[in-house]
Amino acid sequence: MKKDDLYFLKEAIKEAKLGQRNGGLPIGSVLVKNNIIIGRGHNRRVQEDSVILHAEMSCLENAGRLKAHDYKQCTIYSTLSPCDMCSGAILLYNIPRVVIGENENFKGPEEYLYENGVDLVNLNLEECKTILSDFIYKNPILWYEDICIE
Amino acid sequence: MKKDDLYFLKEAIKEAKLGQRNGGLPIGSVLVKNNIIIGRGHNRRVQEDSVILHAEMSCLENAGRLKAHDYKQCTIYSTLSPCDMCSGAILLYNIPRVVIGENENFKGPEEYLYENGVDLVNLNLEECKTILSDFIYKNPILWYEDICIE
Numbered sequence: 574m575k576k577d578d579l580y581f582l583k584e585a586i587k588e589a590k591l592g593q594r595n596g597g598l599p600i601g602s603v604l605v606k607n608n609i610i611i612g613r614g615h616n617r618r619v620q621e622d623s624v625i626l627h628a629e630m631s632c633l634e635n636a637g638r639l640k641a642h643d644y645k646q647c648t649i650y651s652t653l654s655p656c657d658m659c660s661g662a663i664l665l666y667n668i669p670r671v672v673i674g675e676n677e678n679f680k681g682p683e684e685y686l687y688e689n690g691v692d693l694v695n696l697n698l699e700e701c702k703t704i705l706s707d708f709i710y711k712n713p714i715l716w717y718e719d720i721c722i723e
Numbered sequence: 724m725k726k727d728d729l730y731f732l733k734e735a736i737k738e739a740k741l742g743q744r745n746g747g748l749p750i751g752s753v754l755v756k757n758n759i760i761i762g763r764g765h766n767r768r769v770q771e772d773s774v775i776l777h778a779e780m781s782c783l784e785n786a787g788r789l790k791a792h793d794y795k796q797c798t799i800y801s802t803l804s805p806c807d808m809c810s811g812a813i814l815l816y817n818i819p820r821v822v823i824g825e826n827e828n829f830k831g832p833e834e835y836l837y838e839n840g841v842d843l844v845n846l847n848l849e850e851c852k853t854i855l856s857d858f859i860y861k862n863p864i865l866w867y868e869d870i871c872i873e
Contacts, residue, residue: 618788622788624783637772639869656815658811658815661812664811685835719790719794
């Protein structure tokens with residue numbers, strides 16, 4: 574964990590809360606380059622009827638078209654462990670570091686990220702766990718809509 | 724290879740050409756469920772200044788919010804081997820089958836898809852190779868903008 578990780582993760586939490594206030598899933602993300610936030614976003618499945626605008630994807634889209642050498646200086650923060658798609662985006666753009674709030678409500682392919690050289694740090698924050706578990710408890714149909722639980 | 728694979732891949736090629744006519748990268752995709760096209764799309768990096776709207780992502784977004792059991796009956800067609808992000812989306816939604824036009828201009832993590840149970844078929848079509856290689860030859864800065872080639 575680095576000095577400002579908690580500060581930036583709290584910015585991701587602000588995004589999660591903003592998304593929830595707008596009727597969406599409370600998952601947020603920020604992209605940080607050289608200690609400056611250059612992108613931020615939250616899950617927009619409900620708001621945009623989107624299957625691709627997870628928090629990390631919204632955040633990357635919001636940051637705009639960066640160069641490969643920009644991504645290599647970035648850390649992406651997310652309130653939740655990135656799913657397969659978001660982990661794939663992290664690998665595509667060679668983002669070397671990922672800081673997450675928790676992986677109890679959902680855990681993505683963290684081992685695959687490690688194997689591919691990504692430094693993933695889990696801050697294991699109660700606030701992140703509670704925001705999302707409360708949401709899932711109240712909105713199970715929405716949460717499980719596209720997740721296969723056979 | 725199944726009976727209608729070539730037909731649906733040609734629909735993906737139509738998407739690639741449509742994208743190119745609109746000034747974008749010529750990569751296209753269609754999503755097929757029970758032999759019916761339920762989503763289609765092309766790369767929109769240029770058109771939307773997007774870092775996430777690859778052909779497969781545009782196609783999935785266009786198909787809308789499906790249920791897990793819908794995705795399990797789908798095949799996704801793409802003119803090009805899916806990158807890390809698009810492969811991750813395929814895994815996220817448990818799409819069991821992927822048919823591609825080629826993997827010479829770019830090859831994504833096909834082995835990772837195989838390892839995770841995805842049936843990937845490469846039709847190895849000269850038309851797909853030529854459309855994209857001609858584009859890359861004429862637009863190298865655009866093609867390599869966010870790809871790390873160290």
